[in-house]
Amino acid sequence: MQVTLKIFRYNPEEDKKPHYESYKLEAEPTDRVLDLLEYVKSYHDGTLSFRRSCAHGVCGSDAMRINGLNRLACKVLIKELSAKKITIEPILGMQVIKDLIVDMEPFFENYRVVMPYFVNDEPPPKRERLQSQEQRERFDDTTKCILCASCTTSCPSFWANEKYLGPAAIVTAHRFIFDSRDRAGAERLKRLNDAFGVYRCHTIFNCTVACPREIEVTRAIGEVKKAIATGKID
Amino acid sequence: MALKRSVGLKGLRYRGGGPMLAWSLHRISGLLIIIFVGTHVLASFFMQQTASDLGTNLNIIYESLYFQILIYFVVMFHGLNGLRILILDTWPQLLEYQREVTWLQWLVFIPVYGLTVFIMIQHAASSG
Ligand code: FES
Numbered sequence: 541m542q543v544t545l546k547i548f549r550y551n552p553e554e555d556k557k558p559h560y561e562s563y564k565l566e567a568e569p570t571d572r573v574l575d576l577l578e579y580v581k582s583y584h585d586g587t588l589s590f591r592r593s594c595a596h597g598v599c600g601s602d603a604m605r606i607n608g609l610n611r612l613a614c615k616v617l618i619k620e621l622s623a624k625k626i627t628i629e630p631i632l633g634m635q636v637i638k639d640l641i642v643d644m645e646p647f648f649e650n651y652r653v654v655m656p657y658f659v660n661d662e663p664p665p666k667r668e669r670l671q672s673q674e675q676r677e678r679f680d681d682t683t684k685c686i687l688c689a690s691c692t693t694s695c696p697s698f699w700a701n702e703k704y705l706g707p708a709a710i711v712t713a714h715r716f717i718f719d720s721r722d723r724a725g726a727e728r729l730k731r732l733n734d735a736f737g738v739y740r741c742h743t744i745f746n747c748t749v750a751c752p753r754e755i756e757v758t759r760a761i762g763e764v765k766k767a768i769a770t771g772k773i774d
Numbered sequence: 775m776a777l778k779r780s781v782g783l784k785g786l787r788y789r790g791g792g793p794m795l796a797w798s799l800h801r802i803s804g805l806l807i808i809i810f811v812g813t814h815v816l817a818s819f820f821m822q823q824t825a826s827d828l829g830t831n832l833n834i835i836y837e838s839l840y841f842q843i844l845i846y847f848v849v850m851f852h853g854l855n856g857l858r859i860l861i862l863d864t865w866p867q868l869l870e871y872q873r874e875v876t877w878l879q880w881l882v883f884i885p886v887y888g889l890t891v892f893i894m895i896q897h898a899a900s901s902g
Pocket residue numbers: 591592593594595596597598599600601602612613614615
């Protein structure tokens with residue numbers, strides 16, 4: 541089948557303003573959007589820039605707006621889009637460095653605020669720190685995050701202000717707060733109970749819709765909000 | 775140089791679907807409620823304090839059937855949607871079923887709103 545890729549282009553060395561360029565190509569319904577981008581880069585215009593690494597939905601490099609919705613280019617099949625014209629744009633609310641590549645630094649700055657690592661200063665037991673199946677299950681959903689920024693850059697609260705920590709950072713916080721072995725939950729909750737913390741979430745659900753790992757993002761944020769409100773982690 | 779961060783109208787084109795629409799409507803209806811109440815207070819002020827016709831005219835608009843149907847939509851939607859968010863905030867485990875909860879919201883809204891509008895129109899027709 542013939543498809544037209546309409547791609548957002550911006551070259552900081554030549555362009556004052558971004559523009560769109562269209563490419564007509566032959567595609568199989570089972571091709572992924574990433575395959576088409578690779579094709580354009582190989583055969584039409586080698587200057588087209590985008591991030592990708594694993595090409596299998598694991599590394600989180602290739603989040604972009606595909607037909608107006610944040611998706612991973614390596615996970616979306618052409619047949620799923622049910623459109624002959626595919627518009628590809630960079631994720632919103634970030635500085636565009638070139639074409640589809642954005643500056644992820646503000647995203648990772650927010651991520652670091654929630655202490656995205658395991659904290660426990662108690663002397664380690666002889667063997668591993670044990671956890672029951674239920675305790676592990678409690679935060680299983682939020683362990684799946686690959687930091688692609690699809691959720692954060694789909695959030696109108698983040699668009700309004702990039703200081704809002706954003707869904708991805710809160711999902712990471714959730715992963716540690718509800719981990720029975722971790723001891724820094726109170727500190728994380730304190731940091732999230734801030735003007736730019738969890739209460740900027742207005743349950744818009746764009747994050748949950750956007751997440752390529754199907755994490756219940758809004759639910760995780762809701763649970764963190766409740767933990768702050770009640771002072772209980774359960 | 776990197777392109778400055780700007781979202782603006784591009785945000786409106788984001789295809790968030792039903793939940794994003796509900797959120798936008800919640801904001802818009804909130805704003806409309808403030809305008810309606812403001813107009814009402816203004817009308818009362820002009821009626822009581824000045825001799826101008828402004829108050830009466832405002833009241834005529836305010837009490838017209840179309841306006842009432844619109845106000846009723848806005849207030850009812852804002853109230854119900856707010857209630858949905860309150861419930862989901864109180865029991866975050868329900869957030870998993872947000873789609874179903876949204877359907878439920880419309881399931882309550884449509885008959886209650888429809889019936890009231892029907893009565894309003896019937897009343898207007900019989901008295902006018
Ligand atoms: S390239 Fe790794 S997630 Fe798509």
